[in-house]
Structure formats: C-alpha cells, structure tokens
Amino acid sequence: MTDVKYPITFTGAGxxxxxxxxxKGKRSLEEADLVIFAGSLVPEELLVWTREECECLSSASMDLDGMVEKMAEGYRAGKKVxxxxxxxxxxxxxxxxxMRDLDKLDVPYTVIPGVTAAFGAAAAMKMEYTLPEVTQTLILTRAEGRTPVPEGESLDSLASHGASMAIYLSSALAExxxxxxxAHYGEESTCAVAYRVSQPDEKIIYxxxxxxxxxxxxEGIRKTALIIVGKGVGDHNAAKSKLYDATFTHEYRDGVEKV
Structure with a gap:
C-alpha cells in the first residue's frame, strides 16, 4: 500500500x-508498471513501448471480476496501471x-482514445467514406449473432439508408x-474485406x-476483419467539395467566378 496512487488508464492501442x-497512448505504456492487454486482439508488438520491469498480462483468460480486481490491486499498490x-x-x-465496477471500488480511471480499424482500413484502401453529393454518413455496426442487437439497429434496418458502413465482429456471419x-446495395455492388488492418499480414480484398x-x-477469414460497403468503395463519381472550389465563398476566402 502507498499514499501515492494513479488512476487506471484505459488506452486505445489502434x-x-x-x-x-x-x-499519449504510447506515453502511458512507457510509464506503466502493469499493463493488462486484450490478448486475443492486441498484438504483443504493442508492448514494445513498455519498460523491461513492467508486468504485462493478457486478459484473454480473465473474467470481468478477476480483471477488475487485478487493476484495483495495482491501483492500491501505487502502480501505474x-x-x-x-x-x-x-x-x-x-x-x-x-468502469462501473471500478466505480464501485472507488478506483478512478481515465481514457485515452485510439485509432479504430475502420479508419485504418480507409487509409489502406485510400478511400473516403464521406463523398460530396454521394454519401455523407458512416455507420459503424455489427451483425446480430450470439450477442443480440437492439430493436431498430438490425443490419437490414441500417443498410436501408444506403450509407457507407463498416461492419465489425461479423466475419463468421458472412452469409x-x-x-x-x-437487399439494399445490390448483389453486384463492390464491398471490401479488411483483414488484420495495419498488421504485417494485412489483406484488403475487393x-x-x-x-x-x-x-x-x-481466404479462410472468420475473425479480425471488417466488411466495408458503400458508394465510396471501388469506382465512383463524386462531385468535388465546395471547400476547395475557387468559386465558393466562405469565412477564409472570397470565391472568384471562373471566366
């Protein structure tokens, strides 16, 4: 036990x-005394930023109670967790x-955001989800499987909007x-499968x-992949944005009519 205590830091690994x-996330790892990482998903290569004396534990085999108690123990011992x-x-x-369980134990915490796979995939695909006059909405969702989704948020319902969509946690539900x-985009519409985005064995399959x-x-893909669909995937004919249109006036520039 020590009088000096540090909030638990939830860090997005990207x-x-x-x-x-x-x-900021890198710095949290560099300063950590204990890292509990989502071992089934977070590559151990991320632990390269930790110190040699830092204890690194995979949560893959832990349940919620055990994981929270381990974090709380570290907090009480004055460790940076x-x-x-x-x-x-x-x-x-x-x-x-x-976080709710940590609240019950009066253990404070902070959160550092990270890059989600949908944006890593867009970078790898060199695509824009929001194309002028084509699509201005991106939906991040998952298909209903063993874990249900709320009524009104079914994939069928969301697909009816025709927006760009990145579908997580659904590789095993491809059919x-x-x-x-x-039913909404058409059978012949192009979609993409983004497998293990940004990692050495990354695959982008159209x-x-x-x-x-x-x-x-x-391709033998049943997990760690996104299914991406929408008018921004593959060939498209998008209008140019108004932002850089020479004829468009805004706060920082007066538009000039083309002669």
Missing amino acids: PGDPELITV VRLHTGDPSLYGAIDEQ KVSKQLA TTIAKLPETMKN
Whole structure:
C-alpha cells in the first residue's frame, strides 16, 4: 500500500501497427508498471513501448471480476496501471462494465482514445467514406449473432439508408451479412474485406456483395476483419467539395467566378 496512487488508464492501442498508437497512448505504456492487454486482439508488438520491469498480462483468460480486481490491486499498490484495448476503447471495447465496477471500488480511471480499424482500413484502401453529393454518413455496426442487437439497429434496418458502413465482429456471419446487404446495395455492388488492418499480414480484398461469403471462405477469414460497403468503395463519381472550389465563398476566402 502507498499514499501515492494513479488512476487506471484505459488506452486505445489502434488497429495493430505499434506506430498507430497515439503519442499519449504510447506515453502511458512507457510509464506503466502493469499493463493488462486484450490478448486475443492486441498484438504483443504493442508492448514494445513498455519498460523491461513492467508486468504485462493478457486478459484473454480473465473474467470481468478477476480483471477488475487485478487493476484495483495495482491501483492500491501505487502502480501505474494501463488497460490496453484494441482500436478505440469506446467501440466494442466492453469498457463500460469495467468502469462501473471500478466505480464501485472507488478506483478512478481515465481514457485515452485510439485509432479504430475502420479508419485504418480507409487509409489502406485510400478511400473516403464521406463523398460530396454521394454519401455523407458512416455507420459503424455489427451483425446480430450470439450477442443480440437492439430493436431498430438490425443490419437490414441500417443498410436501408444506403450509407457507407463498416461492419465489425461479423466475419463468421458472412452469409447472413451478404443477404441483408444485397437487399439494399445490390448483389453486384463492390464491398471490401479488411483483414488484420495495419498488421504485417494485412489483406484488403475487393469482391461483390453476392460473392462475399465465398470470398471469405476461400481466404479462410472468420475473425479480425471488417466488411466495408458503400458508394465510396471501388469506382465512383463524386462531385468535388465546395471547400476547395475557387468559386465558393466562405469565412477564409472570397470565391472568384471562373471566366
């Protein structure tokens, strides 16, 4: 026990590349005495930023109670504890339940955001999710599987908007995803599978919605992949933005009519 105590730090690791962690997140690892990392998802390469004497534990085999108690023990001992999550902790990170349990134990915490896989994938694909006059909405979601989704947030319902969509945690449900997307985007629309984004074995695979299940089966992809669909994927004809239009007047520039 010590009088000096530090809040638990929930840190977003980014999509996998150790250099895609934020500067603030990197610093939290460099200063940590104990890191509990999501071992089933966070590559151990991220631990390169920790000190030799830092204790690093995978949470893959831990349940919620055991993980929270380990964090609380570290806090009480005056250790700098980092809970390292893949991507951004706020997205499918199950951090709410951890924080609520820490509240019950009067253990303080802070959160450092991270780069989520959808944005790592867009960078790898050299694409823009929000194209002028084509699509201005990005939906981050997952298909219903063993874990249900709220009524009104089914993939079929969200796909009806025709927006850009990055579908997480649904690789094993490719058949179901394909059918629901086809009803709104069309069977021949291009979609992408972004596998292990930013990591050495990254794959970006383009296919059609109809061929999505076959493609993923042939590639042996059943996890750690995003399914990306929308008018920004593949060939498109987007209007140019007004932001850089020479004829468009805004706060910082007067537009000039073309002669």
